[in-house]
Amino acid sequence: MPVTELPVQNYPLISILIAARNEEDTILACLQAIDHLNYPKSAVEVIIGNDGSTDQTKARVVAFITDRPNYYLRDITEPIAGLQGKANVLAQLAGFARGKYLFFTDADTQVPPDWLTEMSRQLTGRIGIVTGITLPEGPAFFHKLQTIDWLYNLTLTHLISSMGVPVTAMGNNMAVSRIDYDEVGGYESLPFSVVEDYALFRAIIASGSDFRNLLNEQVLATTKPVYTLWAFLQQRKRWMKGATALPVWIVILLYGQYLAGPLLLLLGWFMPALAIGLYVVRLFIQTLVISFGLSRLRQTNLWPYALFFDIYQLIIGPLSIVFYLLPIPIEWKGRTYTTVVNRLDV
DSSP, X not given: OOGGGSOGGGSOOEEEEEEESSOTTXXXXXXXXXXXXXXXXXXXXXXXXXXXXXXXXXXXXXXXXXXXXXXXEEXXXXXXXXXXXXXXXXXXXXXXXXXXXXXXXXXXXXXXXXXXXXXXXXXXXXXXXXXOEEEEOOSSHHHHHHHHHHHHHHHHHHHHHTTTOOOOOOTTEEEEEHHHHHHTTOGGGSOOOSOHHHHHHHHHHHTTOEEEEOOSGGGEEEEOOOOSHHXXXXXXXXXXXXXXXXXXXXHHHHHHHHTHHHHHHHHXXXXXXHHHHHHHHHHHHHHHHXXXXXXXXXXXXXXXXXXXXXXXXXXXXXXXXXXXXXXXXXXXXXXXXXXXXXXXXX
16 A cells, blocks of 8 residues: 555654755756655645745745645745854754654755655664765766766765764755754754754764664655856865864875875875775775665666766866865855855855
């Protein structure tokens, strides 16, 4: 029997929170995917926060939710608790939400039909936060390489997390127990960050709750890739800024991954045999991780693009490091963030 035909009392109320800023091209696909979730509609509330959009985002949401009483649109015009940007929107949406569980996704993301059932069943016992997996999806060669890039790094995150080491969460595919969210005081009690999902993840872990990082088809969402090199480098700069709060050993590994090409070339000048051996080991491990991720998510059709991933890695790694070190502010969703204190300049 389909899940939507089962008695609604068997399912806890879930609140899906979506921050939307100038997403007229993607918001309908996001909401349509949510509308097809295998979960009783009466046990779901969908709350969309219009974050000062200047395009047709609000109009399209209003038209979509007209005959859907469990969908709500909130205009977010003022900050609370000194928050700005997405964290401010989510904090206010969470205050409006009534669900036992808070699910987070982005307006440019499409979640799979079993998203709610698979994620919510993990939120038992001491588990306070659960993360799914999201991959960018686009037709161009550059888009496919981004897909492999995300898959590789998120598969690594899953494998490390499976050993009990908390790494990070993804705000476009994340679920949090309401009890745990309230226990840490919500977003309004956290320092402002351009990676608000990681800030919430760390707070919940620090409170003593556990986590799950999933890697399966039931929680595989899709999102839009970035289309220009500038947007790509800006995305990496924002992620790298957030990564500075990770444990030191993970930061060192990340920098080692990004600078693998220059480091191996330098080593090869003095000890070529060792440099070649390390490169072969690195390539072997990388291939194993990608193979595991592709197989687990049933994305083996992407294997031809995986063959070019190492070249892509060796190029974008150093480029991303250089761009990160340049005194260029982070631009995201039409807003500018300083890279020193994570402050929003408006």
